[in-house]
Amino acid sequence: MNYDNFYPFEYEPLSYNLEELNPYISEYTLYFHHDKHYKNYVDKLNALIERRPMLHNVSLEALTKMSDDDIRTNAGGVYNHELYFASLTPDDTEPSEKMTKLINDSFGSEKEMWNEIIESGLGIVGSGYVWLVLDNDGKLDVIVTHNQDTPDFDKYAPIFNIDVWEHSYYLDRQNRRVDYLTAVKSVIDWERAEKMLNSAE
Ligand SMILES: [Fe+2]
Structure with missing residues (x-):
């Protein structure tokens, strides 16, 4: 995922095969989710800004904050899905020592963090996302967003x-x-999470 990408936005393939997340997420779910739902957001976003050249050099992140509902929603659909699919892996990964320390400092333990992620995810009425984020104080936080909104970057x-x-x-x-x-x-994918942490810092 390239946060500096601009029009036309590309449909990014998965970095794993559809069946590789079994039994946690099935290939049927991944197929419809990635190849249909996510792709639809990419196609719609490109179609929406095709004839608006002034938006061709606006980043995906910036498009997720536009006042135009259709552009904001579809840009959010692209951004949120690209991060989601990139955050998953069939490989067995663990939080690094650095990440573990940050998790413990922020939540007490990894178990507490997951309790908060799961409770927050369950608390979303309707559609949305639950996020692990780094806040401005250098601590990890769990936040939720609704529909295809993105966090306050x-x-x-x-x-x-x-x-x-x-x-x-x-x-x-x-x-x-x-x-x-x-x-x-x-x-x-904790290795991917680590990269996100390093670039966030
Ligand atoms: Fe989705």
Whole structure:
């Protein structure tokens, strides 16, 4: 994911195969989610700004803050999904020593952090995302956003996000969002999270 990318926005392939996140996230869910839902946001965003050349050198992040509802929503759909799919991996990764210290300083323990992520994800009414972010005080925080909104980037640098729109889990787990959030814990890419932390700092 390149935060400095500009029009035309590219549909980014997954860095793993569709079936590789089984049994945590099925290939059916990933196929519809990545190849259909996410792609649709890329195509719509490009179509929306195709004839607005003044927006061709505006970054994706900046487009997610525009007042135009369609542009903001579709740019958010691109940004949020690209971070989400990049935040997942079939590889077994662990938080680094540095990340572990930051997690402990911010939440008490990794378990406490996950409790907060899961509780916050469950608390979202309707559609949205739960995020692990670095705040301006250098601590990790859990925040939520609704629909395709993005975090206030002046306050929060994203480390990873988890999509909690129903399309993320309904084929696999129907209404059991808690099972999905618990499963995602097993496929978070902590190496990727570390890179996000380093660039946030
Ligand atoms: Fe989604």
